[in-house]
Amino acid sequence: MEKELKIAVLGGGSWATAIVKMLCENMEEVGWYMRSVYAIEHIKRNDHNPSYLSSVEFDPSKLKLSSNINEIVEYADVCIFAIPSAFLHSELEPLTISFEGKMVVSAIKGIVPETGLIVGEHFSQNYNIDLDDIGVITGPCHAEEVALERLSYLTVACANQEMADRLASYFESDYINCKTSDDIIGTEYAAVLKNIYAIAAGIAHGLGYGDNFQSVLMSNAIREMKRYIKKVHKMKRNINDSAYLGDLLVTGYSVFSRNRLFGNMLGKGYTVRSAQLEMSMVAEGYYATKSAYKINQEHGAKTPILNAVYDILYENKNPKKTFKKLAEKLD
Numbered sequence: 001m002e003k004e005l006k007i008a009v010l011g012g013g014s015w016a017t018a019i020v021k022m023l024c025e026n027m028e029e030v031g032w033y034m035r036s037v038y039a040i041e042h043i044k045r046n047d048h049n050p051s052y053l054s055s056v057e058f059d060p061s062k063l064k065l066s067s068n069i070n071e072i073v074e075y076a077d078v079c080i081f082a083i084p085s086a087f088l089h090s091e092l093e094p095l096t097i098s099f100e101g102k103m104v105v106s107a108i109k110g111i112v113p114e115t116g117l118i119v120g121e122h123f124s125q126n127y128n129i130d131l132d133d134i135g136v137i138t139g140p141c142h143a144e145e146v147a148l149e150r151l152s153y154l155t156v157a158c159a160n161q162e163m164a165d166r167l168a169s170y171f172e173s174d175y176i177n178c179k180t181s182d183d184i185i186g187t188e189y190a191a192v193l194k195n196i197y198a199i200a201a202g203i204a205h206g207l208g209y210g211d212n213f214q215s216v217l218m219s220n221a222i223r224e225m226k227r228y229i230k231k232v233h234k235m236k237r238n239i240n241d242s243a244y245l246g247d248l249l250v251t252g253y254s255v256f257s258r259n260r261l262f263g264n265m266l267g268k269g270y271t272v273r274s275a276q277l278e279m280s281m282v283a284e285g286y287y288a289t290k291s292a293y294k295i296n297q298e299h300g301a302k303t304p305i306l307n308a309v310y311d312i313l314y315e316n317k318n319p320k321k322t323f324k325k326l327a328e329k330l331d
Contacts, residue, residue, distance in 0.1 A: 007170060008032065008064070008072045010091075011082035011107075012039055014052040014281065018143035019082055019107060020063070021056050022154075025173040031064040033072035035091070040065045052281075053147045073097045078105060078167065080137065084282040085110025085119060099127050103163065105135040105156075109191040110284040111291035118188045132159045135167060136188045140246040141176075142256040149175045155243035157181040157188070179242070185233040187243045190225060192292060193306070194248040195285030197221040199263035200305050201252040203312065203319050206267020213327070217305070218252050220330045224303050228292075231299035259285040266312060267319055289313050304329045 008031025009020050016032075023030045034040055042050040043065060047057045066072050073079055074097045083091050085108050104127075106119035115122050120134045135158040145152050154171055156178060158164035164180040171178045181187055197218070204217055225248065226239040239245060251257050262283035265275040276286070293310040296303055308326040311317035 004028070005077045005166065005170070006031065006075060007078045007080065008076035009080045009082060010069065010072065011084075012036055012049070012052070013082065013084070014143040015107060016082035017049045017053045017056060018141075018146040019080060019137070020058070021053075021146060022171050022173065022176055024058065024062055025176075026170050027062070029062055029064055031066075031072045031075050033066055033069050035067055037067045040067055053143060056147050069095055070097045073099070073102070076102060078103045080105045080107055081119065082107040084108070084284060084287075085112050086282065086284075086287045088112055088119065088122070089114045099123070099129050099133075103133050103135060104129055105137055105167070106188060107137040108284075109138075109195055110288050111192055111295075113287055113291060116291050116294060118185070118192060120184055120188055131184065134158070134184060135164065136184050136191070138187045138191045138243045138247055140242055140250040142250060142254055144256040146176070151175050151177070153242055153246065154178045155181050155187060155241075157184045157243070159184060181241075181243060183233075183235060183237050183243075186229045186235065186237050189229050189232060190244045190247060192284075192288045193225050193228060194221075194251045195259045195283070196289050196292060196306055196309050197225070197248060198251040198257050198259035199266075199283070199285045199289070199313075200309050202257075202260035202263020202265070203267040203309070204263075204323060205260070206264040206269075207320055207323055208267075209323070214252075216330050218249065221252070221305055222248055224301075224305055227301045228296065228299075228303060228306070231301045232295065259283045262286065263309075272313055285309075286313060 009016050010033040012034035044060045048054050104123045108119045112122045123129050138155045141152045141154050156164050156168045168178040168180050222245050258281050289310050308322050311322055312319050
């Protein structure tokens with residue numbers, strides 16, 4: 001029987017907290033890097049994260065907690081990163097421990113601004129990690145529903161099928177169904193794009209568009225996602241699988257979607273800056289929009305929804321006028 005992998009989660013937000021909860025269902029010990037010393041001490045004393053998913057109770061004896069990233073990376077066989085992409089580069093700056101012999105898994109739905117790469121590619125190119133040693137965790141799965149132990153679905157993508165199966169087994173429980181995929185690039189791009197389309201769905205709702213328009217918007221979004229991903233990484237995939245279409249739908253429609261909330265505020269008249277200040281969590285789609293738009297300048301996929309969101313976020317275009325023009329392009 002294979003020995004249990006040592007798995008560590010890096011990040012202190014709601015998704016990181018949810019991942020630790022899922023792993024604790026099956027593991028004797030889980031490593032957890034959090035930058036906040038206060039949060040670590042709070043968990044040790046009160047059994048829950050003080051800032052995110054506070055209803056989730058942990059057994060601190062099962063957690064190897066540290067605010068030292070080198071200590072946690074050295075401990076782990078598998079490092080699962082759940083740090084917002086905008087802050088990943090700065091969080092990794094103190095790292096001196098090598099990833100040699102370890103697996104790196106991205107649970108981040110974003111593009112690293114400093115390199116313009118999705119997280120898996122960022123680690124592969126900047127830390128000399130073989131693509132066989134890189135994995136991706138995607139939904140459709142909201143952290144809040146994991147906290148409530150509502151039936152949820154994950155996809156673990158990895159080129160190494162044996163490792164994908166092993167990782168999936170650590171997540172599965174009565175309320176988590178986990179499948180595997182070999183499309184590590186496509187699933188990660190899908191996780192990036194669905195946040196952008198959720199901002200679009202939120203803007204539409206804030207502007208007063210109804211369910212009929214939303215359904216057409218999401219129908220066009222999945223086709224746009226297919227075109228985009230095919231340009232950046234051509235391989236056989238079913239865009240209607242849960243990791244693509246399912247994740248898009250839950251992010252576009254759910255009340256737990258921070259990207260939809262962010263877009264909704266823009267549609268209601270908030271400026272980008274004021275909407276960001278109002279939110280307690282990071283809307284990954286804001287950062288992803290600029291990077292995804294720039295990447296597509298090289299590939300030339302037809303992306304009217306991405307272009308519209310980019311114009312509103314970065315060109316200060318009027319949301320009402322922009323969506324009026326977008327509506328004419330949808331079918």
